Amino acid sequence: MADEKKYLEPGTLENTRKNIGTINKEEAAQMIKVLGGEILEEKPVTSPLQFTSTASRSAKPPKPRSPRPEAVRTPAEAAMLSTMSVNRASKSAPVSNKKTSGMPNISPQDWLAVDKVMMSPEYKIKTDYGIFNFIRLLQKDGLLRIDRNFAKNTLDRHISHMEAFVTLIRTIINLSPVSYQARIRSDDNSRFRLLNKAEKWDVYALRSLYNDINLYHVQIPDLMPFIKAIYSMLVQILFLGERRVTMLLKEIYEDLSLYPDVKKPLVTATMKDTHREWLYLYSQIVKGLYPLLYCMCGGPFQNFETFFSNRAAAILKFTEKSRFDILLPEAEATIPPAYEQAEQKKEDVPPAPEEKETQEKEQKEKVRKKLVKTGIKLLDTLFPDAGFTKLETHPDMYPYFQPLFEFPDGFNLLSPENPLQVLVVLLRIMEDLFQGCRNIRFVFDSDARQRDDQDSILTVLNEWNAYREVLFDKTYCHTLRNFVTEQYTKRDFCHTQYGRAMQNKLFWFIKYHFLPLYTFDKLVLERPEHNNTYRPLHSRTNFICDFFTELAHNVDITAKTENASITGIQNPWDHYSFDIPNTVSKRLDVLLMANRTGKGMTATNINLIKYTLCICAVLDWWINDGDSPAYQCDQFKFYRVSLEDGGPLFTVTLRDDQQKLFLENFKKLTAEQNKKKQT
Incomplete structure (x- = not known):
């Protein structure tokens, strides 16, 4: 009887590679020369479902599998395979518990959603490898890795703008007359509370936390203290919304303009710079870092427009803030600043929020x-x-x-x-x-x-x-010209299946891109895909x-x-x-x-x-x-x-x-x- 071919147990080669560590080709050749012998093949991992009888379990080991036909693919097939691999692996391969300790559990579907957002050109928090994104699954904690340029340059730029904003707020307070500074310290109006809170932001501690990060190998959990620190400051005012903070800054400028001794050119320049920095804070930091904040808060993934309103409780818990620490839109004054003191003497009962909203509408x-x-x-x-x-x-x-x-x-x-x-x-x-x-x-x-x-x-x-040149001239009119040409040559074309389909396409196009309330009789069941690269008109x-x-x-x-x-x-x-x-x-x-x-x-x-x-x-x-x-x-x-x-x-x-x-x-x-x- 011929000698049976020997096999290694599954996983033997992988464990051996880990034990040897990283070596180059010369070192590998030297080891083969010294040790000699041959490298055996591993037994394939068999599923219990493959053997349904005792005879099957006692059978000889199956022959080693031949290379899979998927090994050589076209670029298109490789792209499809990589996408499928990412989806399967994301659902089956959990991230290291050691690394994610302190982070909430996130479902595979939500993780895929936030992962896609972080790789998008708008955020660039993670590196997008395109069709090779599946490589991240082969790396240790690859799904947690942060783009090096984002960690090294973007975060540093964010801190610089935070420092500039706080410096400008403190400059505004210092330029204010003594009597106005007293109001800033004691008055409960939203604009004064805004100055009070922003003045106390500890940007030095934020810079210190950033310096402690290993910028060449950053993972999401490594940024948890930094994200917590930066949002613990921003959360105090961000619920006001970008526009409301802008209006409060304008009210402060109007207040200071009433004082004859104030240095108006300097105040004007400072307020303008403050406004510009606030726009950066809201659009680049509050929005730009929100996917990372989501990773710290968990829950169903939501886009930026709804995240802060729907996940407010989780955000406050993560930043260790209460509702008494933040400014809310409901707390804003409804009386213009110029008439505030005179109107405070009146005892008129303000309208209910619902009534006020109806009146405004x-x-x-x-x-x-x-x-x-x-x-x-x-x-x-x-x-x-x-x-x-x-x-x-x-x-x-x-x-x-x-x-x-x-x-x-x-x-x-x-x-x-x-x-x-x-x-x-x-x-x-x-x-x-x-x-x-x-x-x-x-x-x-x-x-x-x-x-x-x-x-x-x-x-x-x-x-x-x-809207006219692309959506109307090139798209709608193209279909319209084709329909009219056919109708001109065949008077019953509009009643044919193809003619009805073309009309249906024109009607849906009007509704999709121009008139959202447009209603029409559906001539066919087919509904064209709505793929609009421009915001709705x-x-x-x-x-x-x-x-x-x-x-x-x-x-x-x-x-x-x-x-x-x-x-x-x-x-x-x-x-x-x-x-x-x-x-x-x-x-x-x-x-x-x-x-x-x-x-x-x-x-x-x-x-x-x-x-x-x-x-x-x-x-x-x-x-x-x-x-x-x-x-x-x-x-x-x-x-x-x-x-x-x-x-x-x-x-x-x-x-x-x-x-x-x-x-x-x-x-x-x-x-x-x-x-x-x-x-």
Whole structure:
């Protein structure tokens, strides 16, 4: 009987490698030469389910497995394999208990979610190896490793900004008159408590904790003391929200401006720097480190917008703070600072929070309706007889605006009853206005980042054209042109399965990207995938209205002699500037008499913002109000139809009297104004 082949027990080779340690090729060759012998193969690990009888258990050891076919794969297969490996290993391979002692238990699904966030370009807390992310599973505690650049550079930069913020807060207190400093120490108002708390932040201890970290081999548990220290400071004010802290800083500036002996230039510069540092703290530290804070608090994984509100108790427990240690929005004063002392003498009972919220909502609705009416009137002034005053009748905008804006093919196919016709015209008008808004120097965009969608005015200005050029011109119109072409050659195409599918796609596209309240009859069961790389338009218009409303309000209550930066704009009273004159800017020049300069100048940045606000209010109403004419259309009348044969119509006669109507209307308005002055 031939000698049976011998096998090592499973795991023998791995244990031997660990015992030998790391050696190079030369050392390995020397060991083989000295020890001699041969390296046996290991027995395969067999499952109890493989043997169902005594005969099976007494059988010879199975032959060693041949190399798996998966060993050689294409890049695409390797990417798929790595993703599957990460998912399987994350669920089955727990992280070292020794390393994670003190950290809460996190489910595999939640761990995968936060791991993905930490590797994203927005956070860069962990290194993203792409298709090779499964390598981390082969490393000891690989899932806990922190990116070296994040630990060495990002965290150090965060500490520097924390130090700068505390220094500026202390500078504000030192620049304050003695009487105001006394109020800071004793008054319970939110703005004074803000100064009190931030002044006492121990940034030196934070720096010391950072210096104790081994920056070349950092894991999540190693950062627990540091994360606890930094959030124990920030948690005292972060529940106020970014915008509320900004307004408190503004109130402090207004208070100090009332004192004649205060050094206003120095106070102004300090407050501006403080505001800038606070924006960094909130957007880069509070948000940038929140995945690590989640790892310390546990629970179901949530995004940044909901994490701090839904996990407040766990955050306070981790930072060892109570509700008495933090500032909450409910504690903010409802009385303007300038009238605070006088109003404190009154005994009026403040409205309940629910009643106050209802009143504020109703007031906001009144303001919006007024803006919409003003916007429609302004649009009719800029473009007389275009049809803006009778939108409920669905006037045809194409003959009027095609000569002015030269829309690409596709816009000509829209029926007047297609709500996108008015929407695209308003988008295009806003594009022209934003060309001038780009030259306005915004001091801050706290209103934008404070919102749930984490928007900003600069991002809006940069991405606005994409809603028309990408979503409408390139995507919607492409499908529309194909449908109309087929319908032109085959009159019953709209009733075929393919035709119904194309119509269904167009309807869903309108709902996904332009009109969120749009309803329609589902022609097929298929629902297209919603993959939008841009923020929803309905939230963008709402943001612009809120942001520009506050800027306009701030400028209106601020005298020209004061520092303009406190309004949110550095140059509100400067002459507006368009790099290249466009259709809308030329008409604005006429209405606002752009040639006029000096004291009576009206072609200013703030007036440009107000005009933009009014027109955006119309667009916002068209999109977000379920009672607007946009939602009173026949869904099947989405393309232009000939009245003669009922087939698709590709063009109509264009108008050429737009400029004449505008000048005549301007002369009429000027005459009416002069008549009023005389009376």
